[in-house]
Amino acid sequence: MEPSSGHAFSMQGTAETASVAPRMETEQAVDSRETLVPPPGTGESTVARAAAAARQVMAQRGDNEWPRPAKTRVITVANQKGGVGKTTTSVNLAAALAMHGAQVLVVDLDPQGNASTALGIDHHADVPSMYHVLIEERPLAEIVMASPELPNLYCAPATLHLAGAEIELVSKVARESRLRRALDDYDKSRFDYVLIDCPPSLGLLTLNALVGGDELLIPIQCEYYALEGLSQLLGTVDLVTSHLNPTLNVSTILLTMYDARTRLAAQVAEEVRSHFGETVLKTLIPRSVRVSEAPSYGQSVMTYDPGSTGALAYSEAASEIAHRWAEVAS
Ligand code: ADP
Numbered sequence: 001m002e003p004s005s006g007h008a009f010s011m012q013g014t015a016e017t018a019s020v021a022p023r024m025e026t027e028q029a030v031d032s033r034e035t036l037v038p039p040p041g042t043g044e045s046t047v048a049r050a051a052a053a054a055r056q057v058m059a060q061r062g063d064n065e066w067p068r069p070a071k072t073r074v075i076t077v078a079n080q081k082g083g084v085g086k087t088t089t090s091v092n093l094a095a096a097l098a099m100h101g102a103q104v105l106v107v108d109l110d111p112q113g114n115a116s117t118a119l120g121i122d123h124h125a126d127v128p129s130m131y132h133v134l135i136e137e138r139p140l141a142e143i144v145m146a147s148p149e150l151p152n153l154y155c156a157p158a159t160l161h162l163a164g165a166e167i168e169l170v171s172k173v174a175r176e177s178r179l180r181r182a183l184d185d186y187d188k189s190r191f192d193y194v195l196i197d198c199p200p201s202l203g204l205l206t207l208n209a210l211v212g213g214d215e216l217l218i219p220i221q222c223e224y225y226a227l228e229g230l231s232q233l234l235g236t237v238d239l240v241t242s243h244l245n246p247t248l249n250v251s252t253i254l255l256t257m258y259d260a261r262t263r264l265a266a267q268v269a270e271e272v273r274s275h276f277g278e279t280v281l282k283t284l285i286p287r288s289v290r291v292s293e294a295p296s297y298g299q300s301v302m303t304y305d306p307g308s309t310g311a312l313a314y315s316e317a318a319s320e321i322a323h324r325w326a327e328v329a330s
């Protein structure tokens with residue numbers, strides 16, 4: 001699927017100050033009221049809670065199985081803006097897919113290692129990481145670790161060394177294609193999904209992720225400056241598709257941190273949908289305290305509070321992603 005129109009956007013009509021509806025409830029109140037299964041600390045194990053939540057969500061949806069792709073889907077999660085929900089999206093979609101039986105690998109390409117943290121993976125400086133894969137050509141198989149989050153979930157961790165990789169890559173041979181080569185050399189057939197979490201820049205790490213992926217998922221935060229920088233990202237995608245990776249496809253846009261109480265969020269969502277049409281998932285990810293709390297427990301929100309609005313939304317979004325492939329493939 002291609003973006004539905006050109007890459008020049010205007011934010012006219014969204015310049016209005018965010019107005020807050022008068023009968024607003026606090027986010028926490030909304031979250032806890034909508035919590036359908038017990039929150040953490042009630043004695044159940046993480047996995048048991050996650051499994052219960054998955055069953056509950058599936059029962060609500062009335063479908064028990066999500067289609068598994070015939071071949072591994074490598075999905076790059078990128079947006080050079082920081083704080084738009086790239087890591088949160090990578091981790092929670094990965095967990096949701098794993099909860100429905102898919103085998104999932106998260107490749108953490110951000111030197112901050114937030115995805116590794118959220119998946120409960122130790123990533124202190126001595127841990128073999130994506131730095132070693134990209135710079136020293138170490139096989140991915142040697143650094144992939146099982147996440148304690150869920151049985152089918154794995155992570156290729158990032159450490160702070162990766163910050164140096166951005167500079168060290170400049171003088172390396174095939175500097176833009178090193179992740180692609182590592183993924184090609186790795187037997188990833190055991191995985192249904194590989195999700196690549198990018199740093200907040202359009203440097204060589206993100207470029208490697210664009211060259212390494214088949215699909216691009218762009219999280220867009222429902223805020224005033226949401227579309228700023230997007231034309232630059234899509235310009236980079238055009239360069240990548242014409243020179244380095246013709247298969248890259250902007251398959252998915254996900255609206256994140258949606259605050260239903262503000263007109264601004266609705267306007268941004270509408271603007272994004274009018275530009276990108278079907279590429280935008282129907283599911284909106286709401287702003288939710290539980291989503292932001294989960295990483296500090298080394299968890300995704302899917303296991304931290306599986307019944308929360310944030311977890312249910314990520315589960316819906318993951319289901320859309322799984323089913324869309326099935327529609328395209330059939
Ligand atoms: P990025 O990876 O694009 O920099 P993050 O996923 O780290 O963005 O998100 C930025 C911050 O916003 C983090 O503190 C995260 O916990 C928080 N956050 C992300 N999504 C949500 C959400 N739906 N509701 C509340 N907070 C969120």
Ligand code: MG
Nearest residue numbers: 086087110114
């Ligand atoms: Mg991040």
